Amino acid sequence: MANDWKKMARGGALLTLEKVFHEDAYSNIALNTLLNKRQYDDRDKSLITEIVYGTVSRKITLEWYLAHFIADRDKLEPWVYDLLMLSAYQLIYLDKLPAHAVVNDAVRIAKNRGNKKGAEKLVNAVLRRLTSKTLPNIEVIKRINKRYSVKYSLPVWLVKKLIEQYGQERAEAIFESLFERNKASIRVTDASRLEEFKDNFQADYSQLSPVGLTKSSGRFASSVAFKNGDITIQDETSQLVAPTLDIQGSETILDACAAPGGKTVHMASYLTSGKITALDLYDHKLALIQENAKRLGLAARIDTRKLDARQVADAFPAESFDKILVDAPCSGIGLIRRKPDIKYNKDLQDFASLQAIQLEILSSVCQTLRKGGIMTYSTCTIFKEENQDVIKAFLASHPDFEQVALDHDKKDIVVDGCLLITPEQYQTDGFFIAQLRKKA
Incomplete structure (x- = not known):
């Protein structure tokens, strides 16, 4: 045999x-x-x-x-x-x-x-x-970048880049943290039931999200609470995005790069009469958004549409939206703990072309934002080139926009008026959130 x-x-x-x-x-x-x-x-x-x-x-x-x-x-x-x-x-x-x-x-x-x-x-x-x-013994390797590369199984370019941006001590803490098990984290859809589900699942309160619970491991997706839409699986850092848009209920919102829809449904949960248009490039990913929305009873508030976010300005009239989320395509370096193969992807070194795409998306979607409207930009990466530098470059070429400073109880994640979370801080994904306002 x-x-x-x-x-x-x-x-x-x-x-x-x-x-x-x-x-x-x-x-x-x-x-x-x-x-x-x-x-x-x-x-x-x-x-x-x-x-x-x-x-x-x-x-x-x-x-x-x-x-x-x-x-x-x-x-x-x-x-x-x-x-x-x-x-x-x-x-x-x-x-x-x-x-x-x-x-x-x-x-x-x-x-x-x-x-x-x-x-x-x-x-x-x-x-x-x-x-x-x-x-x-790995410690006998003389060149420090090579030693860290072998010790933490990271390509030399990534070791160098993290040391450059975060200094040796913090970079090493980040390297270490990437071997820790990813926590299972959920968002409770009705905040008043947070304690109930904390007890049911014997979970802990999230340190970052007021509606999040975490557990060292857990099969939440097979629970009755998940099937009923009382909870949804979402990393704590991702749960911080929707609240930044301060949704009142009746807004018209664009989610420019929406799949698989975790943030889309979170935004939709604040709506009463408003509507979200959720875009993605692929049919199977749009189906995931719809599936997610249906389970949570939010399908009526979300329209999905197959569209490249760089073509938003051609597809929608100017000032169509009150609020916009751009959860931009990025290197995904913040997700290494969950997707370890990311670190061996050579294309990720090409930050210039990633930044170009991110700026193209922002420059297109911003044209459809009404005056006084806000746009949140988020990524699951921890590199300046895709984060602060993108915001700076966008503002330099769009004088009709200004940055809105974001804040959080945990002051160690507030950087340059943005939220920047690295994986070692709270054992979460690495993540970045910034916000811009179109001047009235």
């Missing part, structure tokens, strides 16, 4: 990692596809999830360790190397797993998977050397 290896948890992890490393699949999507398609029990599902996320998030570190035990990586078939990497992850970081089980499974997969003899011998030899010898 040559395909039996696919039924093993570690075999499933290997299949997923191959998609991530060689087919540019997103780890969360590749993992969901596998778990929905194949029959694994709950224990296997959580082992597969742990191995996939762990191996992706520690990839650079694992490659460095393996380089000490493999003479020439290029001579190995890619799947053999991936198998060694995911096995090394378990042996080095998951100390509750018996080493012999990890090695035996890897050898069995190599034997069943390989077309050529010998893959299982090599896998066995490398992993046994790895378990019998002391691991090489």
Whole structure:
């Protein structure tokens, strides 16, 4: 039964990692596809999830360790190397797993998977050397950026950039925090029931959002409260966006880059007679917004439309909207904890082209804002080029706009009149929010 290896948890992890490393699949999507398609029990599902996320998030570190035990990586078939990497992850970081089980499974997969003899011998030899010898010490790497890169599994350019913008001490705190587990966080749709759901779920109050609850982990999506629309899954930082628009109820609002709709439905929850036009480029993403709105009983307040936000000025008359949200496409660096594959995406270094798109969107949508109207700009990145610099550049070329200073009880997230949250501060996504007003 040559395909039996696919039924093993570690075999499933290997299949997923191959998609991530060689087919540019997103780890969360590749993992969901596998778990929905194949029959694994709950224990296997959580082992597969742990191995996939762990191996992706520690990839650079694992490659460095393996380089000490493999003479020439290029001579190995890619799947053999991936198998060694995911096995090394378990042996080095998951100390509750018996080493012999990890090695035996890897050898069995190599034997069943390989077309050529010998893959299982090599896998066995490398992993046994790895378990019998002391691991090489990362701290001996002399160049500091290289050392941090290997230690925290971040590409050198990202290490450099974070140190440049945040200084060495804070940058290292950010690096450390990216390995912490992401909390599960929800928004309670009726603030008066916050305490009730806190007790029901044995959760904690959010430190940042007055309507948020958090838990170290939890399957909120399968709860009755979720199905009934009493709660919705939304990161604490994202929950700070809608309140900045100070929605009174009757406004006409544009959500320029709306999918998957977490902020759209949050804004819609403040409306009585008003309406939100929610835009996205893709049909399947617009369907997500509608699904979200329906579950929360807000579908009547939201119209979805397929449109590139850069074409808003051509599609809508001037001064059509009272308020606008631009949750701009960005590098997504603030989401690394949840989507570890982001950090290996080379395109993200191109901040100039990201900034150009962000400014194009702002310059188009601002034409449809009425005088005196406000526009909130948000991103899930923590780099100046996509945040403060975008606001500065926009204001320099749009003298009819001014910045509105934002505030928060937690003063450490208020920077340059904007809210800037880095992942180590409150163990959340990294996030940025700024606001602009069209002068009356």
